[in-house]
Amino acid sequence: MTSNTEQTTNSTNGHPLLDVKGLKKYFPIKKGFFKKTVGHVRAVDDVNFFIREGETLGLVGESGCGKTTTSRCILRAVDPTGGRVLYRAKSGATVDIAQLPASEMRRLRPEMQMIFQDPFASLNPRMNLFDIVSEPMFVNGIKSRSERADRVAELLQLVGLRPEYMQRFPHAFSGGQRQRIVIARALALKPRLVVADEPVSALDVSVQAQVLNLLLDLQEQLKLTYLFVAHDLSVVKHISTRVAVMYVGKIAEIAPTDALFNTPKHPYTAALMAAVPVADPRVRSKMIPLQGDVPSPANPPSGCYFHPRCPFAEAVCKQETPQLQEIEPNHFVACHRAKELELDGISAN
Amino acid sequence: MSTNLAPPVSDPQNLPPTGDEAAVVLPDIGRDAEAIYVAPNWKLVWWRFKKHRLALVSGIVVIFIATIALLPEFYSTLPPHESDSIRSFIPPQRLRFFAGDGTFLYVQDVKGQRNQKTLMMEWVPDEEKIIPVKLFARGFEYNLLGLIPTDIHLLGVENPDSGQKFHLLGTDRLGRDQWSRLMFGTRVSLSIGLIAVMLSIFLGILLGGISGYFGGTTDLIIQRLIELLQSLPPIPIWMALTASLPRDWSVEQTYFAITIILSLLGWTTLGREVRGRFLSLREEDFVVAAELIGCGKPRVIFRHMVPTFYSHIIAASTLAIPVMIINETFLSFLGLGMRPPAISWGVLLQEAQNLQSIALAPWLLLPGLAVIITVLALNILGDGIRDAADPYS
Amino acid sequence: MNNQQPLLSVRNLKTYFSLDEGQVKAVDGVSFDVNPGQVVGIVGESGCGKSVTIKSILRIIQKPGKIVDGQILFRHNGDSMLDLTQLNAQSEQMRQIRGAEIALIPQEPMAAFSPVHTIGNQIEEAILLHQPVSKQQARKIAIERLREVGVPSPERRIDSYSWELSGGLRQRAMIAMALSCNPKLLIADEPTTAIDVTTQAQVLNLLRDLQAQHDAAIIFITHDLGVIAQIADFVVVMYLGRVMETGPVDDIFHNPQHPYTKALLKSIPTVTSESGSRLPTIEGAIPHPFNRPAGCPFYPRCIEMMPGTCNTSTPSLQPVTDTQSASCFLYHKQTDDE
């Protein structure tokens, strides 16, 4: 498992900025008066991937498959149960975020920031725009108010907001504008890695494109590296260099965007693509639904977690958990039958 | 690619016009948009609160009652402990205006008369005699707020040397002035309520906060403690605890003991709420964001978490004070709380307990009205604050 | 099937909410037709009045809200058109129409089922309310309906509670309940917004099949243009309480007329669009309902806005091609102002 990833990380061009190996996060299920642990929700269960500097890794999957938990583990907003999160810091040293003591983690914080799904919950309603956007600088040692005010004005312009808004409180802004404020705050410390957890899912359709364009422009200007989490394949396709597909706490497939969408190798990826409603009434019949439901991560099936729904399942799938393997250059799949299956991608439409 | 930080989306002229996209519009508070956009939360709460007329009036009533609790000497007309067994059970003497002789403010004097049938002493208005009364009159000496010696009272007889007395709410069995006793009782009852609530809030925030923020075993222990305390029936516990207070304790000692007993059981509800708030806030995105930008724990708690429930706590405590007041009144009424010579609303009502006094001197029940007014005003005020602080829940 | 005469005809519907602060014109002059057996998709962004429109049709608008103008003509018996706005919302006739002839699949199936009764009880109750059958027969019909919507082993599932079911099964049970009385019109309010793509695909396929079998008309509400393209025959595009454009689904997607429809279609990312490219955007955001612009509701964000015209009067919905109608001054001069 991890050995495969390690080999390929070395063989690929461009050094990974982030290398996640065997990441696990189990949430205990507690019951009774003394809150005894009776089981675990395997929210993230042996996840492996890497992100190269300057690229966008899209992370897709259905609700509850562990996307948010993965992204929070990477930023140590939650403590992982196991695994390594190797990050190549600005200083050049590679550190394991999963094991870093709190004090060193705090020193690393400016390099990695997060954008949240719900723009109404991610801004403190009691602070005005200046306080919100300048707080990262304040807690990281820039105490001069005028210096911070200049930088806040610059950041607001950068994300397309008027600097005059500085005295306003979040209640004065719509969802799209709030998301811009969240982005400005994330950029205040000049981060290298930005984790965006469904940044456009809660926005109105006509506003999503604005924020997507902004994220693309900022990446180009500021040389940012993104981990972009979404449940919407179209959005992920639009913004990502490479895409990772998650299913019940595990990575099913990782590949460069075009390869993944044109020649998916994992039956789940193909099923996900077939289920996407295409915004064209002329390509209707293509929508082939997958049968059954996503299993609970507290009680996953044996072997390949996808086998109860997989149209290609064989005996081996019920017993053995498939490992993530590189079956073509840069194309990693966790499926016993990945090499033999011919699956339809998007271009087949 | 330009290296300066030029706005990538659109040039500044094309930025959305100011003020057309507000997520929350508060047209009801009659301010222009920009004023609302830059208004911090407490201002929005105040603007909303002002729209709530009944709560505003209740607020004024509460402030007035609070001044009584602070300055009972000023509001009373006679020393509360001064008894005169001859003058027992005098009915309330109403304030009147414009006597025939040109006196502006006066009360009708009373005279004792034996009832021919029952042979009891009865007080009837003395048609001939009036007692001129004035505002800011001189009376018994006291220290204002315990500091400034003075003898000025809100109301008093015009001529202090005449030896005249009047009783706005009548007198009790021992001839003590009920009005003045009610003023002093207000101090005790209100302050017990307030201090007990402040103690519960302190305990509630401390323990609830610890429980909610740190979680784990600490949380488990505090949660079990709260469950234990909440499973105890409060009334028998209070009765047992207060009944066990030594009889020979001074008024002050009993006062503090009762306050602590009341708050010991009272903090659990608030503690639960605070814990719940902390638990949910810990997961809130803006709190996670604060941690991710490098804020330390104290800053996360005091700058980001606590301010979001200030108004909630103010509302909760406003609503908790009347409960404490009723509890104290109840205990004292049963003779288990404050005891004479202390004066509290409960003590006053206790003296109106027997049937004889209800028939003979119904005005002794008037402290009950004071309890009702205070409790109502505090409840309406608390509701108003809560609605203004949390209009969408 | 009589396609000449619509099953439902909404004419200039206006539903306002009078709040202390002023009036929210949630629906402000909406007109569209639903023909028998047709799937009409209503698409629009949040707050544009989709839910209020269908709540008006069902006459379940909550208190400060009121239908202030317009007609909702429903083909009740044979050819007679009944104006639902003229009925008492609580009357026996309206209650019969609601449920038996027009059924609703609500947005949140979790909230729509009572957690204290089994789904079977609730479906049976709906059947007994509108059909003269015995309790046993009702149970049989309920099982049949559950089987029809693809609930596995319905004999067993009928006795489960809604919270015991997964999201997809719950949504199916909801559809079974809506279908229980063979309604002529099925209204689905964002039935797939709260569920995942794979489940969404199941539900969409199911609705398509059921529609073909029962020949019921469907009003399908969503903000997802992909879903609309997949399910609808005819599309109504709404913005800020008004209809911007109507037309057959193919024309709306391949020959949009209204500037809002055009801009919206261009601004959504699709799985076929090129990675990393910049999408054309619609500037600004949807105004708050209290700050509705005078004139064309879309003018502050419209690139083709004509000063002096668009910001002073409101264009009415007029035919602009053989099949499509649009409310835009680029095509005509008719206004909706008195």
Ligand SMILES: Nc1ncnc2c1ncn2[C@@H]1O[C@H](COP(=O)(O)OP(=O)(O)OP(=O)(O)O)[C@@H](O)[C@H]1O
């Ligand atoms: N604090 C927690 N305690 C227990 N279980 C949790 C907790 N956080 C997440 N989970 C569980 O972990 C799994 C993955 O959750 P996660 O939030 O990462 O999913 P997601 O892919 O982001 O879903 P969504 O699209 O709904 O946000 C879910 O089954 C969830 O219920």
Ligand SMILES: Nc1ncnc2c1ncn2[C@@H]1O[C@H](COP(=O)(O)OP(=O)(O)O)[C@@H](O)[C@H]1O
């Ligand atoms: N009960 C209500 N009171 C006041 N305004 C309402 C109410 N319900 C809906 N509205 C307003 O009506 C408009 C349309 O709402 P709705 O139809 O629910 O939108 P959507 O298209 O998202 O379903 C919104 O501006 C909303 O604020």
Ligand code: SF4
């Ligand atoms: S391992 Fe087997 S069950 Fe799993 S996806 Fe591959 S073929 Fe399907």
Ligand code: SF4
């Ligand atoms: S009427 Fe004017 S503003 Fe409205 S859509 Fe047409 S061109 Fe644009």
Ligand SMILES: [Mg+2]
């Ligand atoms: Mg998530």
Ligand SMILES: [Mg+2]
């Ligand atoms: Mg809706």
